[in-house]
Amino acid sequence: MSDIPHEPCVVKTVLQEGQSTTCTLTLDLEHLSMRSLLIDGMQKLVDFLTEAQGTDREGAVVVDLRVSAARPASQPLIEGFLDACRAVLHSWVLENGAAVRPANAMVSLPPQSIARQQTREYFTSPRGQFSRGSFIDLRSVIR
């Protein structure tokens, strides 16, 4: 993947009133320890959601995870991390579903075949398509 930066864990957030709030969490597992992935990666996701909570009330909240790993041995850890992300996102929606508008939470997760370095992006969520506080896990769609 040519767009993976040198930093092992990078978060780029785009916060715009009235539009989608996007968090791009880029994880380069070639340079991330297990501890960094499960602790620093998770905390960055939490920090993003906390920031988004007070900013966006109109568009979708999109978490775009980009994971790079050439080592198949990392796969169990990656799956654990992705499931942990699902838990945090779902908890966040449960905590804030009543306070935010429809189509407000969506996560774009990479497909399982990370060892083949595949990554996709899903940024758009048609407003109103999902019910209040919906949580969409796109892994089932993009596999």
Place this chain on the structure above:
Amino acid sequence: MSTILVTGATGGMGSMIVSELTENGHAVITHDVRSTDALVPDVTGDLMDPAVLAELAQRSEDAGVSGVIAAHGIAGAAAIAQTDLALTTRLMSINTLSVITLFDALEARLHTSAGAFVAISSQAGLVAEAGNGMYCASKFALVGWAKEKSRRSPVPLRLLCPGATHTPLLMQSLQGQADARGVSYEHVLQEFESATPAGRFGEPAELARAARWLVELSEPSLVIAPVTGGQVLA
């Protein structure tokens, strides 16, 4: 008679698991982070400490351990917005990373003895909860890891996912969730009880029997067992 390693052996669930195993003819090596009046574990210390892990691995090798039940863990309820790095570090280190590290340290021993590795996950590892996000994440991570690891390891992997069970850990968690949501402890307690089809919380002894069943089970290679009074089935 087989020898089983039990971590978290002084805890509400761990101590019951130790009793269940010994009453049914197993020898047990016990571990916990510290001793209590009731039990002085065979090995004490932080599982993330390489020296402690090495001692556990050596003792397991010497005793021919043929099963592991990782029953250690902590609660840590907080809303996502109140989750700081210190809480994330504690929950992910103790509930997730130390379990994975323990498995890695004992995988070869268990492969030799055809033994199983059982970890106590949680109902919160299957369904997320408000006011308990990072705890859920630490348990979800175990489930995701185990599903994929079982495809790559010869060692049988089993996750026990208890629902609400009468342990000090649960009471601590419910209080934390109540605080995080700004409701009373009794309110959260009532929610949990009314949401359980069985109409009651589980008892540690019941979970201990389930843990023994899982560690004795020879097949299949992966079992994720919710014991939740019917609240979460899969």
